[in-house]
Amino acid sequence: MIARIGEIVTALLIIALLAGCETDFNPKGVYREKLVVYSILIAKTDTQYVRVYTTYDPPAFDPFEITSENIIRNATVTLRYGNTTVRFRDTTITRDDPRRYGPLLPVYVAHPFKPELAEVYTLTIQTPSHGTMTATTSMPGRGDITVLNPYVVQSPQAFDENILISARITPFARGYLLRMYLDFEVLVAGQWSPRRREVPKDMFEVGAERKFIYPQLERRTTTPSSPRSLEAESVVFLRTAFNRFLDGIRSEFGADRVRLVRAVFLLTQVDANLYTYFNVVNGFQDQYSIRTDQPDYSNIRGGIGVFGAMTEDSAGVSLVRQ
DSSP: OHHHHHHHHHHHHHHHHHHHOOSOOOOOOOOOOOEEEEEEEETTOSOEEEEEEEOOOOSSSOGGGOOSOEEOOSOEEEEEETTEEEEEEEEEEEOSOOTTTOSEEEEEEEOSOOOOTTOEEEEEEEETTTEEEEEEEEOOOOOEEEESOHHHHHOGGGOOOOEEEEEEEOTTOSEEEEEEEEEEEEEETTEEEEEEEEOOSEEEEETTEEEEEOOOOEEOOSOOSSTTOOEEEEEEEOHHHHHHHHHHHHHHHOGGGEEEEEEEEEEEEEOHHHHHHHHHHHTTOSSSOOOSOOOOOOOOBTSEEEEEEEEEEEEEEEOOOO
16 A cells, blocks of 8 residues: 555656646756956067957857857956066957958957066956956976987987986976977978978887877976976987887988988976866867866956966987088
């Protein structure tokens, strides 16, 4: 009898729930417009950009249906460090990829302005419709690159060592990227033409298939010992990968038509904001994970977006035979 009563109660609850579903299910939540700010201070250039726009609510479920941006014009954009304030002006530049939004990109620009190293910057955006937004970032200082065994770069066939580099990074850097490039010349129609290609860090071979692996942004493993310290991160480029890379260039152009010039090492340091943003955006884009959520990161107070900083240092090893 008790079991029968339980079945009746369950059936009545199901009927009540079904009767209450008078509207279709909509997976979209409540839309709230937010201001978006995007800016990366780059120490090697004298032109800095800030983008300011608002989010949008696509009518369906495909955001790529939107072909126009909600740009915010006539905002007051300033950058402050120490006792100095830099004012950005409203302008328009050419967009690299015009297929979705068209050829013109509205931005705020400061020129000429080259950020100082190891400095703290505060960005402020004021708009009549969305109020005030602020963000802070710390520009990394000057790094250092030391190739510990340059003779392997110059004669990789003669040694049984990998290429060892000491990349010394500064306290404000959360992440770093050390890349190696090969500068060489190719003989074309009687003239030596300069070329540059990135050198792989590693490689693997499966049967006849060869795949090169290139450096990626890494999190620092060292802890700053002082506000001005340089801490060494160890980076290794496999000699076998470098040899295969050189073989490919000589095979492509002809060994007698290639002249090696130099190996160039570029050290990129990024602050905590840019490092975190990069990893949140790219952290789950692998072939094994299936995620329906996409986490966000923002260091913009009063809006969303990212304000970060990056520096670049270089060193070279001559490959010209004396």
